[in-house]
Amino acid sequence: MKNYVYILLLLILTSCSDNDDPIIPILNSNGLEKEKLEVKLGESVSIKPVLNTNDVDYRWTVNEEFVSKEPDFIFEPKKTGEYNIHFKAFNSSGQVESSYKIVVIKIREIKENSAKYLSELIEYKPAPGRFLESFKEGDAEGILGDPKDTQWVYLGGFGGYVSAGFDHTILNAEGRDFAVYSNVYEGMSEPGIVMVSFDYNGNGKADDEWFELAGCEYDSDKTIHNYEITYTNPKGAKDVSWTDNQGKSGVIINDFKIDNIYPNFIEEQESVTFKGTLIENKIDFNYNHPDYGEMVWLLPREWGYAGNLSSEYESYKPGEWTTCTGANTFDIDWAMNGKGEKVKLPGVDFIKVYSATNANAGMLIGEVSTQVMGAADLSMLKD
DSSP, X not given: OOOEEEEEOBOOOOOOOSSSOOOOOOOBOOSGGGSEEEEEBTBEEEEEOOOXXXXXXXXXXXXXXXXXXXXXXXXXXXXXXXEEEEEEEEETTEEEEEEEEEEEEXXXXXXXXXXXXXXXXXXXXXXXXXXXXXXXXXXXXXXXXOGGGOOOEEOOSTTOEEEEEEEEEEEOOSSOOEEEEEOOOTTBOOOEEEEEEOOTTOSSSSOSOOEEEOOTTTTOTTOEEEEEEXXXXXXXXXXXXXXXXXXXXXXXXXXTOOSOSXXXXXXXXXXXXXXXXXXXXXXXXXXXXXXXXXXXXXXXXXXXXXXXXXXXXXXXXXXXXXXXXXXEEEOGGGXXXXXXXXXXXXXXXXXXXXXXXXXXXXXXXXBOOOEEOEEEEHHHHOO
């Protein structure tokens, strides 16, 4: 069954002239021509202009192609995309016109055999880090499916990421929408920023715009947006040097002198650059633990990051599962575009997690690196 969305142009009454001259057509819209209307594929849009005279001819175009000369127009899209619908009414005395932007989207509905968890690995691209000798490109498939059957995937230093998709669209509902699992424990929060993408072009690929979910430190004066870091491959058992766009430099320490802590399976083998949002390092190097004495302590953030021991983390602890300790939850309404503007997404098809800090926590811990164990649609976990 089709759903009809009506855009109504409001009538303006004008007095008739004393002669027989045609009346100039006038309409007053309700402002929808300034907005972008989203409709699902399979729905139609009925546009009914209301004028102050019937003595007019009509012309409708869709993306500059003529489609109708009738007074009303029903738009029935056959594929996803953005459409510009233009309306013009005219007679011998003048004309009036208006345009409307309609975005046709495809929602991949939940079916009987839909998975609660990630079903497709898109890309695993870690930054340099001390545990990379244990990871190969294909190991990232471990984040797919039920987290109790997965191993964690290691993202390395700032910017290293993994991206994956669901077999359905997670709808933007009220409150938190999905969870990202990790192996965080007390004193070891290694926050990762979560990005999301909706399949606007409907091709099933993660090639639409990505949006950052703004955590609690998004607007902090210590957060650096549009941060860039470049790591240079030392090609051997050496430290990996880095430089950033803030004029700073340093190294990822290869303290175990393994073969190479630079990822050998990525395309960029001379150097690699990662871009994103850098949040403040929060490391207490002199934390006095009541049981273990002085130690390094990685402090959690209040909310909005993966790999973070925040208040909701234990609420999604998978009970008897021993390979996964809990999850952070996320609201699609936190989405921000690259200009720092809030966006309203209908849902999410793909997620990406990347390490959000550039920090070395010392010999025992090394670089602060987010680890990911999977993700889930909360609406399906509640069923």
